[in-house]
Amino acid sequence: MISILSPAKRMEITKNDLNYTIPEFLDQTGELVNELRSFNSADLQKLMGISPKLADLNFERNQQFKNKHSGDNSSQSILAFKGDVYIGLDASTLDVEDLDFAQQHLRILSGLYGILRPLDLIQPYRLEMGTKLKNAKGNNLYDFWKNTLTDKLNETIEKSGSNILINLASDEYYKVLNPDKVKAEIIKIVFKEYKGDKLKFISFNGKKARGLMSRYIIKNRINDKESLKGFDYDGYYFEENMSKEDELWFIR
Numbered sequence: 084m085i086s087i088l089s090p091a092k093r094m095e096i097t098k099n100d101l102n103y104t105i106p107e108f109l110d111q112t113g114e115l116v117n118e119l120r121s122f123n124s125a126d127l128q129k130l131m132g133i134s135p136k137l138a139d140l141n142f143e144r145n146q147q148f149k150n151k152h153s154g155d156n157s158s159q160s161i162l163a164f165k166g167d168v169y170i171g172l173d174a175s176t177l178d179v180e181d182l183d184f185a186q187q188h189l190r191i192l193s194g195l196y197g198i199l200r201p202l203d204l205i206q207p208y209r210l211e212m213g214t215k216l217k218n219a220k221g222n223n224l225y226d227f228w229k230n231t232l233t234d235k236l237n238e239t240i241e242k243s244g245s246n247i248l249i250n251l252a253s254d255e256y257y258k259v260l261n262p263d264k265v266k267a268e269i270i271k272i273v274f275k276e277y278k279g280d281k282l283k284f285i286s287f288n289g290k291k292a293r294g295l296m297s298r299y300i301i302k303n304r305i306n307d308k309e310s311l312k313g314f315d316y317d318g319y320y321f322e323e324n325m326s327k328e329d330e331l332w333f334i335r
Contacts, residue, residue, distance in 0.1 A: 084245035084306045089256040091166025096158045108197040119145045152204040161201035171294025192256040233261045251293040273332045
């Protein structure tokens, strides 16, 4: 069984003594970085819809990006991302055995790196999957990555020992895959909570819950669909009546 997550905009690169691996699509990453280096700060602000301050920061990141990733300029992806999902995942408290399981069963989709294993080294960047960056394969990152990532994910699923893909990614990132060509049973995880008498998806809480579910899978070494239903972190519980064959609902 393989679970997929989205990355986070907020990142922090820190040195540590953990093992690491190198991203598998650095050649493609280099192509995108070369495209981005042609954009000045004003161009990046327009392309990404970000503030002048963030545009300046990411201009500098693009210019300083190194093709060679090492413990001096990079951190493992599962530790580098610091957004809402990764608050729930709380990777810094995982032990070596947990990280080894995550390395085999968790993947993070990325606009710049394509697909990341938890221990893959990454440098600071900002490139959301929905960015309309023209490239050699088309007009956006979906054109650039779709076939590559679908094929790679199929290869990873086959090695996992369970023909199941758990979708914990946002719609923006999940769209980079071609579901019709994914050789697995795809299960979407839905998190909602009551506000008054209505069930709603609350952005921060829902994203954090995706990280919590990832942590639950890792800590309990889950590799089958049925065992997911025991998830009870942070007050959530499995709601059988709202769930479908390809969707598992958790509410609180």
